[in-house]
Amino acid sequence: MRRLPVLSLAFLAVMAGIAVLADLIAPYGYDAQDMGAILQGPSSSHWFGTDAVGRDLMSRLFYGGRVSLLVGVLSSVSATLLGTFYGGLSGLMGRRADQFMMRFVDIFYSLPDMLICILLLVFMGRNIFGVFTALTLVNSVTVSRVIRGEVLKLRHELYVDAARATGLSLMRILTHHVLPNTWPTLVVTLTFRIPASIITESYLSFLGLGLAPPHASWGVLANEGWTSLRFHPHLILFPSLFLCLTVYSFNRLGDWLHRA
Amino acid sequence: MKAILVRLLLAIPVLWGVVTITFLMLRVTPGGPFDREKVLPPEIKRNVEAQYHLDKPLWAQYGLYVKGLLEGDLGPSYKYVGRDVSRIIADTFPISATLGFLAFAFSLSVGIATGIVSGLRAGKWEDHLISGLASVGFSVPSFVLAAFLVYILSHWLHLLPPALIGSWKHFIMPTLVLAAGPTAYIARLTRANVIDTAVKDYIRSARARGVAEWRVLLQYVIRNAVTPVVSYSGLVLAFLITGSFIVEHIFAVPGMGRFFVTAVTNRDYPLIMGVTCVLAVVIILGNLVVDITLALLDPRLRERT
Numbered sequence: 001m002r003r004l005p006v007l008s009l010a011f012l013a014v015m016a017g018i019a020v021l022a023d024l025i026a027p028y029g030y031d032a033q034d035m036g037a038i039l040q041g042p043s044s045s046h047w048f049g050t051d052a053v054g055r056d057l058m059s060r061l062f063y064g065g066r067v068s069l070l071v072g073v074l075s076s077v078s079a080t081l082l083g084t085f086y087g088g089l090s091g092l093m094g095r096r097a098d099q100f101m102m103r104f105v106d107i108f109y110s111l112p113d114m115l116i117c118i119l120l121l122v123f124m125g126r127n128i129f130g131v132f133t134a135l136t137l138v139n140s141v142t143v144s145r146v147i148r149g150e151v152l153k154l155r156h157e158l159y160v161d162a163a164r165a166t167g168l169s170l171m172r173i174l175t176h177h178v179l180p181n182t183w184p185t186l187v188v189t190l191t192f193r194i195p196a197s198i199i200t201e202s203y204l205s206f207l208g209l210g211l212a213p214p215h216a217s218w219g220v221l222a223n224e225g226w227t228s229l230r231f232h233p234h235l236i237l238f239p240s241l242f243l244c245l246t247v248y249s250f251n252r253l254g255d256w257l258h259r260a
Numbered sequence: 261m262k263a264i265l266v267r268l269l270l271a272i273p274v275l276w277g278v279v280t281i282t283f284l285m286l287r288v289t290p291g292g293p294f295d296r297e298k299v300l301p302p303e304i305k306r307n308v309e310a311q312y313h314l315d316k317p318l319w320a321q322y323g324l325y326v327k328g329l330l331e332g333d334l335g336p337s338y339k340y341v342g343r344d345v346s347r348i349i350a351d352t353f354p355i356s357a358t359l360g361f362l363a364f365a366f367s368l369s370v371g372i373a374t375g376i377v378s379g380l381r382a383g384k385w386e387d388h389l390i391s392g393l394a395s396v397g398f399s400v401p402s403f404v405l406a407a408f409l410v411y412i413l414s415h416w417l418h419l420l421p422p423a424l425i426g427s428w429k430h431f432i433m434p435t436l437v438l439a440a441g442p443t444a445y446i447a448r449l450t451r452a453n454v455i456d457t458a459v460k461d462y463i464r465s466a467r468a469r470g471v472a473e474w475r476v477l478l479q480y481v482i483r484n485a486v487t488p489v490v491s492y493s494g495l496v497l498a499f500l501i502t503g504s505f506i507v508e509h510i511f512a513v514p515g516m517g518r519f520f521v522t523a524v525t526n527r528d529y530p531l532i533m534g535v536t537c538v539l540a541v542v543i544i545l546g547n548l549v550v551d552i553t554l555a556l557l558d559p560r561l562r563e564r565t
Contacts, residue, residue, distance in 0.1 A: 106275055110500045110543055111500075111540065112539070114502040115501065118505075118520075121524075123285045123286070156556075202401055203402075207505060222401075225407075226510070229415070235515075236404075236407045240401075240407065244399055244400050244404060246397045251395065253513075254393075
């Protein structure tokens with residue numbers, strides 16, 4: 001067993017704190033413009049500099065972190081719930097139903113996540129709810145495959161047969177007898193879904209298909225920074241740094257949980 | 261041979277499903293493609309809609325679309341007037357395919373090579389270096405890597421062009437950025453496989469029989485460790501398609517991924533549909549090729565399929 005990734009956990013705690021307390025600790029509003037201070041590099045009044053319309057980058061990063069983390073965590077949690085029940089029931093039910101339910105999942109699994117997300121966003125519009133729903137659906141496909149695999153391993157255990165014999169409903173067998181034995185897998189799956197969602201969200205926003213300005217997520221900020229890369233690299237440097245460190249920390253945490 | 265035919269037949273309902281779901285989703289979406297520009301006079305709007313069959317009921321539009329699809333006609337683009345979707349795809353697909361192929365070749369060769377080194381030297385400095393790089397490559401989004409490379413190689417050192425497609429130099433950065441994620445992924449898989457295989461009984465008995473060490477590594481360890489990696493090529497393909505959206509956007513590569521993203525912004529539904537269909541076909545065929553390759557590499561799988 002390896003050492004607990006203390007640094008990663010500490011970093012994630014700081015990020016969570018920033019996301020929750022953004023209103024209190026951000027020096028400026030996320031859309032507060034200061035036309036007198038456009039495209040400045042880092043300074044004492046704007047630690048991370050300002051963007052093309054004079055908004056304070058640090059404040060936008062804090063508020064953006066709130067959006068990125070919230071979307072990433074919430075969509076992963078709901079995807080885990082959805083995928084667990086879908087995959088769990090599919091694994092517990094008979095062969096026929098399982099085949100049918102999984103054929104459906106396989107279609108989505110074979111298509112790239114981004115493609116499905118983009119199509120869903122066209123359908124639902126560019127807003128935080130659309131991004132959340134798209135990420136939830138896409139992630140639940142992965143989760144349901146993992147959980148089904150676990151359930152198939154357990155479905156012929158004696159205690160499952162016993163539960164069946166006592167005439168419990170499938171749902172109750174799933175929640176009370178099967179799932180308690182899969183929860184290590186569940187936690188690991190959830191931990192790896194979060195960084196994946198955060199990255200997908202940032203990609204969507206980077207392409208201009210996710211959230212729309214002036215709202216900020218790290219992807220939106222990176223998109224804004226990309227256009228002025230040549231002369232004002234700080235605008236993409238800081239969002240990238242926050243994004244990469246967060247994703248890396250989540251992955252480290254996931255690796256650790258996986259081995260533990 | 262029979263198995264291949266069966267797989268191809270099974271692909272038809274999947275494709276049909278993709279086409280139908282995408283079609284319905286796009287048509288039910290509020291906001292037509294001609295709503296956004298200036299308001300058109302009603303009769304002109306009616307003419308435009310008649311031109312694109314938008315005045316017909318939904319099922320008739322669907323019928324027309326599927327009929328066109330079977331004839332290889334993906335319909336006209338809403339945005340690029342006078343250009344067929346089929347034409348646009350025929351123009352852009354080769355560019356994306358070239359880029360994808362380069363990235364695929366890079367990630368497979370570099371990923372497997374570094375994965376083997378790292379697996380054979382597990383715990384040594386080579387392994388730490390490669391595993392470290394791999395987990396960075398896994399966590400860094402492609403636009404971050406792209407920004408880094410463009411800033412250093414183009415803006416600072418003026419070695420490579422920052423965008424567009426022309427000489428071979430234009431392909432270097434897009435290929436690297438596109439390949440980074442898959443390479444890291446393959447390296448990780450290969451490393452794990454090599455470590456697992458190296459302790460198998462048949463390796464020990466090969467050594468006991470006095471088989472030369474290089475032969476043990478090459479013929480027993482590496483061969484058995486690398487074959488399963490091929491089965492992940494299907495996932496790599498999906499990675500590459502996702503990556504192509506981003507990379508072509510970043511480097512202004514006039515490929516299919518970039519047109520797809522613009523089509524989404526423009527609500528150019530026929531183009532969105534067309535690219536989606538082509539991608540679905542690419543994925544299905546790609547997975548088929550992966551399965552055939554696996555069957556060729558691993559005799560155990562031949563009987564089952």
